[in-house]
Amino acid sequence: MRDPDGLIARAGVRGDPDRDQHFLVDDRVLDRLPTYLESEAQRASDEASGDSPRADEIDADTSHLLEIGGGTGALTDRLLAMGDEDDEVTVVERDRKLAGFLQEEFREEIDAGRLTVIEGDALEVDLPDFTASVSNLPYGVSSEITFRLLPEKRPLVLMFQQEFAERMVAGPGTPEYGRLSVSTQHYADAELVESIPKEAFSPPPAVQSAVVRLEPRDPDYEVDDEDFFLRFVKALFTQRRKTIRNGIRNTAHISGLEAPDAVVEAADEEILQKRAGAMTPVEFAALAELAAAVSEVGEGQ
Numbered sequence: 001m002r003d004p005d006g007l008i009a010r011a012g013v014r015g016d017p018d019r020d021q022h023f024l025v026d027d028r029v030l031d032r033l034p035t036y037l038e039s040e041a042q043r044a045s046d047e048a049s050g051d052s053p054r055a056d057e058i059d060a061d062t063s064h065l066l067e068i069g070g071g072t073g074a075l076t077d078r079l080l081a082m083g084d085e086d087d088e089v090t091v092v093e094r095d096r097k098l099a100g101f102l103q104e105e106f107r108e109e110i111d112a113g114r115l116t117v118i119e120g121d122a123l124e125v126d127l128p129d130f131t132a133s134v135s136n137l138p139y140g141v142s143s144e145i146t147f148r149l150l151p152e153k154r155p156l157v158l159m160f161q162q163e164f165a166e167r168m169v170a171g172p173g174t175p176e177y178g179r180l181s182v183s184t185q186h187y188a189d190a191e192l193v194e195s196i197p198k199e200a201f202s203p204p205p206a207v208q209s210a211v212v213r214l215e216p217r218d219p220d221y222e223v224d225d226e227d228f229f230l231r232f233v234k235a236l237f238t239q240r241r242k243t244i245r246n247g248i249r250n251t252a253h254i255s256g257l258e259a260p261d262a263v264v265e266a267a268d269e270e271i272l273q274k275r276a277g278a279m280t281p282v283e284f285a286a287l288a289e290l291a292a293a294v295s296e297v298g299e300g301q
């Protein structure tokens with residue numbers, strides 16, 4: 001396996017925090033990251049038997065792995081090592097120098113058709129038809145990238161700032177629960193699998209990081225208009241201290257509801273008295289469906 005410090009030295013770069021460049025230099029963390037593609041059940045059985053997770057036990061489809069933000073390639077190297085000769089890895093890197101380095105360093109793997117390096121912004125480039133992604137994300141755009149990946153419905157193992165990760169996985173009734181939790185869990189089961197200290201990176205980021213595993217699944221509710229549902233949730237969380245009754249009335253410019261009073265009229269009193277932080281995703285979905293049934297829905301914000 002390539003040594004992460006050796007890769008940084010060969011690339012002749014120093015990570016620039018202003019460009020979200022924090023390279024992983026802890027071998028154990030790098031080794032563990034791809035194994036989080038294992039199912040929860042497999043990891044529970046590993047834990048019970050004292051086995052450490054092994055790449056060859058991973059039941060996710062690893063035939064085409066996507067990595068966003070390749071950096072100097074320490075994680076890319078691990079992803080290439082996971083699969084067999086037919087498996088592919090695509091890595092997207094915005095920094096021209098780093099993308100050029102990856103092309104040189106992994107010349108053999110590129111020539112063998114096992115690695116594709118895309119130089120460009122992960123928010124803009126066309127993404128390949130990947131089967132799973134393992135990425136140490138650029139934190140400045142981690143939310144935008146995640147919501148580009150989630151609708152693809154593939155297993156994702158992604159590194160975030162700790163606080164962001166906690167909000168993604170939070171449940172109703174906790175201080176961290178909010179719009180980010182509901183929108184993330186609309187697409188996937190989200191689990192914070194490991195917190196990573198700053199020292200695992202070079203240069204160390206300002207705050208601790210955390211790895212989140214996202215397993216795609218359908219939500220346990222149905223909504224006709226997904227865009228409206230997500231906008232309605234966003235709107236109600238902008239007034240999280242207000243009751244849902246006032247939230248619906250005060251945020252019609254965001255949700256796009258043209259007749260918010262008709263929605264308040266039609267909704268259950270028990271729901272109207274709640275606050276957004278106590279509403280389950282199922283309750284949000286039922287309220288969104290009712291709202292769309294009794295009111296026209298415009299564009300909103």
Ligand SMILES: C[S@@+](CC[C@H](N)C(=O)[O-])C[C@H]1O[C@@H](n2cnc3c(N)ncnc32)[C@H](O)[C@@H]1O
Nearest residue numbers: 022023024069070071093094095121122136138
């Ligand atoms: C946190 S570093 C991770 C590097 C490497 N994967 C590792 O773990 O050591 C994030 C990488 O994303 C790159 N990056 C930043 N913004 C990007 C964007 N919008 N699209 C693609 N790559 C980006 C940075 O240049 C940096 O190399």
